[in-house]
Each structure stands twice: as C-alpha cells, then as structure tokens.
Amino acid sequence: MPRRGPNNGADKRNRILRAAIRIFSQKGFFNSKVSEIARASGVADGTIYLYFKNKDDLLISLFEEKMGDVVAGVRQRISAGGDALAKLRIFIDNHMELLEREAGLIEVLQVELRQSKKFLKDYTPVKFFEYLEVISDILEEGKREGLFRPDLNVSVARRAIFGALDELCLTYVLSHNPKYHPSVSSAEIYRILAGGLCAAKPSAQAG
Amino acid sequence: MPRRGPNNGADKRNRILRAAIRIFSQKGFFNSKVSEIARASGVADGTIYLYFKNKDDLLISLFEEKMGDVVAGVRQRISAGGDALAKLRIFIDNHMELLEREAGLIEVLQVELRQSKKFLKDYTPVKFFEYLEVISDILEEGKREGLFRPDLNVSVARRAIFGALDELCLTYVLSHNPKYHPSVSSAEIYRILAGGLCAAKPSAQAG
Amino acid sequence: MPRRGPNNGADKRNRILRAAIRIFSQKGFFNSKVSEIARASGVADGTIYLYFKNKDDLLISLFEEKMGDVVAGVRQRISAGGDALAKLRIFIDNHMELLEREAGLIEVLQVELRQSKKFLKDYTPVKFFEYLEVISDILEEGKREGLFRPDLNVSVARRAIFGALDELCLTYVLSHNPKYHPSVSSAEIYRILAGGLCAAKPSAQAG
C-alpha cells in the first residue's frame, strides 16, 4: 500500500477510485477500460497497478470501501432514530437519497455487485452483508419492541427490503422519471413495508 | 430464417438458446465465449451467426423469447385466480417457482437484464415491461375491488414487488441456503405485501 | 462444364458471370462475397461451384471470356479500317467507348486485372496479351507502311498506349467528370500518339 504524505499515495488512490466509479457507472465494468480510468484519474495506466492488484481488485476495493462509508453513514443516522419504524424510515430515506448524493456509486453497486457476487472468484461482499445487517438489526429491534410481527422472517424480509429499494433506485437511474423520484419512492415503499411488517394493527400506526 | 424439416432450423435455434442460457447463467454474459455456446449446442461457431446477429442479439433474443413464455405462463395461471390478493399470491409463487423450473433462465435474467437495460444500445426490454404490467394489473384490480389502499402508488409498488422477488431469487441462487427456499420466501414476501398493500384491516385478511 | 439446352447451363453460367461483373465492379474482388453474386444471379451459393472451380476461377473466367469478346470485337472493327493511323484511332475510340457499352467489365479489368496478374497463382492473362497483340499489329503495320518511325519500340509503345488508355478510363470511371468524357479523351490521346509515333512530319497528317 503506497502511502506517504496525506496528500500523496492516499490521494492518488482516491482519485483512481472516484474515476472508477464514474466510468463503471457510465459504461459498466466490462465495457470500461483500465486506461480510461487512468486517463480520468490523471495518472498513467501502470500507476493503477501500484494501488490495485488488477481490474477486479479495483471493483472490489470500490465496493468495500465505499460501501463501508455507506454503512457507517446509515448506522450513524439510525442511531439517532426512535423506534424501529422510525429507524426503518431513516434507512429507506437514506438509501434513496444516496441516489442523489452518490449517484455513480449506487449505479455501480446496483449493476455490478450482482455480477461480482456471482462471477468474481473468491469474493465475499463483506460490506454488503454489513449493510443487510443494518436492516436485520432494525427488524429484530422491531420484533423486540412488539412493533413488528413476531413471526417475521428477518432473513427473508431484509432481502426483500433491500431488493425493493434497489429496484426502485435502478428504475430512477434508468428513467429519471419524476414519478420514481426518491422522495416519492421513499414514501410509498415505507407505507408498504410499515403495513407489511407490523403486528396487529399496523394501519393505526402507519396512518 | 433457416428452416426446413421440423428437425432443422427451429430446433437448432432452440438448442443454441438453451445452451446460451446455461453458459450465461454459469459465467455471466461477458465471461461467456461464443465458441463455448457453440460447443455446448453441438454446432459450429459460425452457425450461431446464422440464427443470431451477434452475441448481443443472442442475449436479447433469449430475454424476449423466454420472458415471453414466462409472461404468457403467469398470465394464464392468474386468469384462473380469484381476487387480487389471490392473484398476487399466484404471481409470487409462480415467480419463485421459476427458480426451480427454469433456474438458468432466471439467473440470466437477474444478472444480465440489468446490464442490458443500461448498456445494450437501443434495447428496450419489451417483455420485461409486460411482466411488470402483469403486476400492475393485479394492483389496479385490487384497488377497484377495494382490497388495496386507494392511495397505492402502483408504479412504485410494482417495482418494489418485482425488486423484492428478484433479490430473493438471487439470494437463493447464490446460496442455495434452505432458509431462502422458494416456498419459504414466497410465504414471507406474500405476508409482507398483503399487509402493506391492503386497505383498512389487512391483518384480518392476511391472517 | 455443365451444358444442356442452350437455355440451361450456358444461360445460368452467363447470368453468374454478368452478376459477378456487376458486383466486382462495384465493390472489388476481395470485398465481394460469393453469396452476393449468387443472390444477384438468382442461383444458390452452391450452384456457382458447379460452373466455376472457386472464386478466383470466376474472376479469371470473366477476364478470359469477356476479354475474348472485346478482342474479337476490336479486331473486327479494325479490319474495316484504312491505314495504321486510322486503325489506331479505331482502337482508341473502341477502347474508350467500352466505358459506356461495358462499364462494369472495364472497371473490373482495370482494378482487378492488376491484382490478378500479380497475385493469382498460375494465371496467365491470355486474352489480355491478345489485346496487346492487336496494338502491336497496328504498330507493326504502321512501320511497314512507313507511317510510324522505323525505330519505334513496339513492345514498349503498346504498353504505353494501353496504359494511357487504361488510366483515362479509370479516371472517368472514378470521377465521371465530363472533362474526361471518352470522346474528349479519345481525341486528345489520339493526337498525342499520332504525333509521337509518326515518322517525319506527323503534324501534317494529324492535322
């Protein structure tokens, strides 16, 4: 790992990662060329290999490091929240807002994470699992609080929640149709989930 | 269109499509070689180009034709259903069951459809939209029947539903962990959605 | 060689040759596809191989047979001519007029004959040599008549004459600029050659 001044190795490494996000999000991993990322980062082709093992490693590093930031960010916002429903709302809003704060990153995650999960040899998306863990935590808390159904299958539910949010993001990314605007999607998906996860009389609470 | 005996063009074309599903689902579109698909189909490399314009066209044809079958299949099963909730259950079950009936196809759709939507020039996934349409129809009917919330945002909801199902499929495909078995996932996702989509007293109906 | 009725094999063979001229002249030998010629002839791809050994043979046959017609034609016209100068004029006019009567053929000869002379294995352009022979004959006759210089190097001169005519044809074919119209070129090239080939006072005769 090349690091010297705070302004040197780490900086260059970051420029490369940011450029990679931009390029990957525009053209997809397989259609992006290492030399393109180099040019966009303002470094030489070879320099990329000083910071990353290879093109795959660039994608994986990007996932782990940027997802790490996302996980840390959402955890912090949630810690300020109230009950599980409130936290769920925060999680949803946070996810959808990423679309605007970190558009490129989200696009890469959406499209390439799937590929990687299947096709990159020996890659476990650690940070992605942590992100799912954040959802689990909320769901478990909701069950403990008696807010969510006691029979709620947390493993399945967290995937469903992630899947729904992810597809809504993709839809907006592809169409930029205002009817899928993050704020609109957030509200509706919250309503569905609040209704579907809650125990007894969710309608009273959701309303 | 090369076709002669009943045993000729259409058959060969189908063998190629089936092989493509197998290979694409195993290694992903970009990691699959045309010559591999040829070998798996028992035809020469060049033969593939008699039936498909190029590698992209092979993927697109696969999407459209196989998704066409899926859409037709689910429409038929739904037409036999009762109210919107019953139809939703049928839709969910049907989707998750595809994982076993058409594992390869589903895997390709999940991973590659995203790529394609973004990166294949000039490709509109017609049949995929029809599939979403099937969900819309159910949701609209549910609203008319007074079963679903009148304020339900159908556009958003159908995407959320598809996303949830899709992610659950992917999870099972990747892990084959029984805790995500189609039957388990189906039941839970139905419970969530039934709760979240319904008007007034969903708990009574879902229970 | 397949022949049956006058309307059968020979006819089909001719259709293929005519189509080949058209296609070769439009796109060049290497850029033309056998299947294209088949389509243009209204026969199946395989049929071409009943009449010609291969693609090269198609080009060579075309040269020999069509050049044969050209040679026969110009010989006949010349036999009606007067002295060597008159015959030269006929030859020149005839050559340039071919541009309009047999445009495609001339274009193929111009562009492809060169290739063939160099690169087709074991090909001697017999009919092309006969065409040159026609020029030699005129030049020799002119020398015998005392009309042309006695020191005229016939071998070189006939090539120079052919080269000049050929380039003028190519120029017109490529530009269709009226300043290179066959009639204009004919007149000028005749004036040059008449002046340059003749003995003593060519200007008197050429005027």
Add this chain to the structure above:
Amino acid sequence: MPRRGPNNGADKRNRILRAAIRIFSQKGFFNSKVSEIARASGVADGTIYLYFKNKDDLLISLFEEKMGDVVAGVRQRISAGGDALAKLRIFIDNHMELLEREAGLIEVLQVELRQSKKFLKDYTPVKFFEYLEVISDILEEGKREGLFRPDLNVSVARRAIFGALDELCLTYVLSHNPKYHPSVSSAEIYRILAGGLCAAKPSAQAG
C-alpha cells in the same frame, strides 16, 4: 503519438511502414496479414495499432507519406531542369528509376492505389494528385514556352502520361524482362511524348 528517444516511436513506426511495403508488394493488400507485417517489423501485433488506426490506415499512411517523399524528390530534381521538354525527361526518368530505388513502394502504389481509390471509404489520395500536379506544371510551362501545342488538353495528357509510365513500370515489375528495362522504356516513352506534345515541328527537336 508515441515518441521518446530518437530511437523509439518514429523509428518503430518507420520499421512498420517499411515492412508493410515489403509485404503488400509481395502479396497484395488483401492477402497480407497484419500479423505478418508485425513479424516482419519485429514488433508485436498490437504495436501496429499504436501507430496506425487499422489495416486500411496503414495502407493510406504508406501512400501519403511515401508518395510525399516521391513528390518532393521529383520536384527538386525538376527545379534544376531546363525547358519543359528537359523537365519532362527528368520526370520520366525519375519515375522509371523509382522502380529500382523503391521497387516495393512502386509496386504497392501501382496495384493498391487503384483499389484504394475505388474502395477505401473516404480516402482522397492527396499526394497522388500532387504527383499529377507536377506533370501539369510541366505541361503548362511547355505551353507557355511555345514548346507544346497550345491546344494540348493538360488534364487528359497528364493522366495519359502517368498511365503510360505506370503500365511500363508494372510490366517490368511483373516480367523483369530486359526489353522493358527502365532505361529502355524511359527513352521510348520520352520519344513518343515529345513527339506528341510538341507544337509545329517536334521531329526537329526530338531528333
């Protein structure tokens, strides 16, 4: 443009061009393989694409750059000449001598320039036109000097001259028959042209 030391980019580019001339002249453009040229240049296949856009570009660059040298060379030699006839002689001799100084180049020009003029999309053989321009200049000067016929059609004549020279070159290239030796051809073609271009009594001057 890859260039560093004096021993680097430009040198490698030139080695490739020289190899291309050799290979193209031996086998023709279409029968030459890029990998063959790479081997003959002592570089890797991919290296060719660092210096040339593609195979077509290699041919075109070769034309333009080498013809540029030829044009510059002949212009310089001519500038030392006397009247138009003397210059014409220089031009002719120079052209025929290229056969020995630059055999490969001339062969490529002869055979492939024609193809290219017709079939390479969007290619204007700029340097070839300049070469023709050199002839025009001589002819115009001859007319001004009263040496050449005032009614001489310069456009046609320059093409005829080029065509005659070109065909004589090709003949020698193909046969290496001493009766077409450059020195022999030069003398004869000069005699023909001197006779044919001149005004009034060319025989007096040519004699």
Add this chain to the structure above:
DNA sequence: TATGAATGAGACTTCATTCAT
C-alpha cells in the same frame, strides 16, 4: 442439376498487464 445450411479456419483488433526507464 440445384440447393442452402452448415462448417471452421483464420483475420482483425482489443486491452489488461508488465517493465525498462
């Protein structure tokens, strides 16, 4: 004789990666 689907060798070109400077 005629067909045209099938073949498969091989061409061009790309691009991740290396390494001498």
Add this chain to the structure above:
DNA sequence: GATGAATGAAGTCTCATTCAT
C-alpha cells in the same frame, strides 16, 4: 513512486466452400 510503450493472448465474427438432400 510513476510512467506509458509494448506485449500477445484471446475473442468476435466472416465467408469460401462443402455435401446431404
């Protein structure tokens, strides 16, 4: 550390030719 020219393996696709019908 940084560079970027060079590499060369490998992929997509074409097309002349064949042969079962």
